[in-house]
Structure formats: C-alpha cells, structure tokens
Amino acid sequence: MERLNNSRRIRRRFHPRTVALILLLCVLAGFLVGFTGRLAVRGVLKSLYPLQYEKEVEIGCRAQNLPRSFVYAVIMCESGFDPQAVSNVGARGLMQLMPETFRWLCTKLGEEHAEDDLFDPAINVRYGCYLLRILLSEFSGEQSTAVAAYHAGIGNVGKWLRDEQYSADGKTLRAIPFGTTERYVKRVKKVQRIYAALYDLD
Numbered sequence: 001m002e003r004l005n006n007s008r009r010i011r012r013r014f015h016p017r018t019v020a021l022i023l024l025l026c027v028l029a030g031f032l033v034g035f036t037g038r039l040a041v042r043g044v045l046k047s048l049y050p051l052q053y054e055k056e057v058e059i060g061c062r063a064q065n066l067p068r069s070f071v072y073a074v075i076m077c078e079s080g081f082d083p084q085a086v087s088n089v090g091a092r093g094l095m096q097l098m099p100e101t102f103r104w105l106c107t108k109l110g111e112e113h114a115e116d117d118l119f120d121p122a123i124n125v126r127y128g129c130y131l132l133r134i135l136l137s138e139f140s141g142e143q144s145t146a147v148a149a150y151h152a153g154i155g156n157v158g159k160w161l162r163d164e165q166y167s168a169d170g171k172t173l174r175a176i177p178f179g180t181t182e183r184y185v186k187r188v189k190k191v192q193r194i195y196a197a198l199y200d201l202d
Contacts, residue, residue: 042198049194052081053094056122060129066136069201070143071129073192074150077184083121092118095128105130140171147188148173152181 051072061068078096079085091098092115097105099115105127106113117123135146138154139161149157156178160166166175176182195201 045194045198049076049191049198050081051199053083053121053125056125059122060125063126064129064133066129066132067192067196067202069192069196069199070188071125071132072195072201073188074128074132074147075125076191076195077188083124084119093124093128094121095124095131097124097128097131101131102127142172144185144189145171145173147185148176148181151184152176152178156181 049072053075057068057071057075060066061071075081075094078091079094081094083094085094085096086092087096089098092102097118099118102113102115102118109130113123118127132146132150135149135154136143139145139149139157145157145161148160157173160173160177161170166177167173176185
C-alpha cells in the first residue's frame with residue numbers, strides 16, 4: 001500500500017500543465033540554441049568572407065554597373081583581399097591584373113600609371129571593374145564566360161566559343177578545356193552566392 005501511495009504522489013507531481021510547460025521550455029531552449037548556433041556560423045562565415053575595401057568596390061561597381069557580390073567574389077578568389085599580392089606569372093594587387101593588361105586599359109581610358117600603381121587598392125579595383133565590364137560587353141553579358149576570360153584571356157575564350165566541342169551557341173561555354181579555369185569559374189560563382197546571401201548584396 002505504501003508503494004502504491006508513493007507512485008500516486010509521484011504522478012501528482014507531473015501535472016499535465018507542468019509537462020506542457022517543461023515541453024515548451026525545451027522547445028524554447030532548442031530554438032535559442034539553434035538561433036545562437038546560426039549566429040555563430042554566420043560570424044564564422046563573415047570572417048572567412050569579409051567585406052573589405054568597401055568604398056573602392058562601391059565606386060568601381062557604380063561606375064561599371066556591376067553587382068558588388070560579383071566583384072567581391074573576384075577579389076576573394078584572386079587575392080584574398082591582399083593588396084600586395086603578386087602571382088607566379090606577375091599579376092598584381094587585389095584583382096590580380098597583369099601589367100600588360102593594365103597598360104592596355106590605361107590606353108583605353110587615356111590615363112598614365114606606373115605598374116606599381118596596381119598595388120593601390122583604389123586604382124586596382126577601378127581598373128579591375130573596368131576590365132570586367134569590357135569582358136561582359138564582349139561576351140554578351142554572360143558572366144561565366146566573362147569570368148573564364150578574366151582567368152584564361154579573351155583569345156582563349158574566343159577560340160572555345162567557336163569550337164562546337166565547347167560551345168553550342170557561340171555565347172556560352174558548356175565545357176572549359178582548362179581545368180584551372182573551370183575550377184576558377186565555379187569558385188567565383190559559389191563565392192558570389194555566399195556574398196550575396198551573407199550581406200544581402202546585389
């Protein structure tokens with residue numbers, strides 16, 4: 001009888017309202033943990049994909065009508081936001097422009113600059129954005145094709161577009177014969193999506 005009374009007392013302690021309250025608290029705790037976790041993940045992503053040189057990017061994008069997420073993705077993939085970066089083939093600065101490409105762009109704009117000016121973030125981003133606009137205009141606004149040309153050169157991409165093995169319509173590339181360029185195009189697209197979602201960028 002004593003055992004039965006104990007069991008009854010135990011059952012009385014867990015009134016349905018109490019159980020409901022406990023469940024509600026568990027749900028709220030789970031929500032808070034999940035929300036905090038999402039904030040932590042977002043914080044980590046922002047440290048991995050930072051917004052740097054915002055003024056320079058804003059000016060360049062506005063001048064050439066480019067999405068900021070696109071330019072940030074190119075900078076991230078090219079230099080990781082290192083304005084002093086130099087590649088093994090001599091490309092320089094944030095957007096990794098080759099000196100000869102820089103001279104050609106200077107001629108088109110009627111400006112004069114020293115090669116070392118490519119290490120100036122404002123100049124590098126302005127000219128990098130100008131080059132992206134030229135490539136987009138050259139390749140009918142096809143962003144992936146323009147990115148491939150940014151990496152492999154206009155001449156190579158032009159040849160690929162004329163080859164049915166790589167392009168069905170002469171405008172878009174269904175295959176890229178250079179593995180490094182193919183990976184680069186995919187990475188830029190992926191990083192652009194991250195920047196657009198993470199910072200609500202155009």
